[in-house]
Amino acid sequence: MAGPPWKLRDRVLALDEALAAGIVNVTSDSMFSGARSGTPEAAVRDGLALAEAGFDMLDVGAVAARNGPAVEPGREAAALVPALEGLAASGLPLSADTYSAEVAERALRAGAVAVNDIGGGSEEMFDLVAASGCGYVLMHIEGPPRAERDPRRYPDVVDHMKGWFEERLSRAAERGVAADQVVLDPGLDFDLSVEDDLEVLRRLPELAELGRPLYVSLSRKDFIGAVLAGSWEGRLGAERREAGTIAAATLAVAAGAQVLRLHDRSALQAVRVAGRISRLPAGIGA
Secondary structure (H helix, E strand, O other), X not given: OOXXXXXXXXXXXXOOOOEEEEXXXXXXXXXXXXXXXXXXXXXXXXXXXXXXXXXXXXXXXXXXXXXXXXXXXXXXXXXXXXXXXXXXXXXXXXXXXXXXXXXXXXXXHOOOOEEEEOOOOOHHHHHHHHHHOOEEEEEOOOOOOOOOOOOOOOOXXXXXXXXXXXXXXXXXHHOOOOHHHEEXXXXXXXXXXXXXXXXXXXXXXXXXXXXXXXXXXXXXXHHHHHHHHOOOOOOOOHHHOHHHHHHHHHHHHHHOOOEEEEOOXXXXXXXXXXXXXXXXXXXXXX
């Protein structure tokens, strides 16, 4: 399903079909053991392999989203910047997965053309995005990242999320961020229950009413493990969620997701096929 274009720092992505962002983690503690590039050198190798596999862009981060203490910006940048510099050889657009405006500024100087901010936006981040002209992923979250808390209860999770995004988009616009720089990430697994995650995925078309492309990060997430196991407490580990990710990615594309953040080539194939089917004119073959 085609969406409005997404303006990055050096190009515009038309989003006539769903795109896949390959995940590159310059970490040793990310939730999926198959995506832990412990050094910048390993991250470059892993990212170039994703580029060769056919991913459309690379999302590069150096701090795991899991709960834990804050990471000093200098330490984060020391891992992230050389990885971005090395991945420039891929020719793909690079996004920096960071919620630190200080780190994001250094990442943009190193070659990133977008910032994937799981922090939900701040004045400092909005100012940087406005000044640089980079693309921006605005993710729904109800508090600081990496802080443990129980999911909130929402009378209607999608209505709440729409209001949350409207307020943040307005705040970003006030700081000079252009609408076409922004895509929206519902933040699956962040401050959402399993039932919330499923409801959001089912009702993605309602989030698309906000007029911005939908960036859906669902690869191997906990809600998939919980659905497969039948309970949150017994959820399958990330290493056992590949087929569930394929199913979720396929349905997300059918529901209107324009960018899928993914670990696996199998999920990339699912996005390609689902995207092609979703673009077929109604009634073809009848």
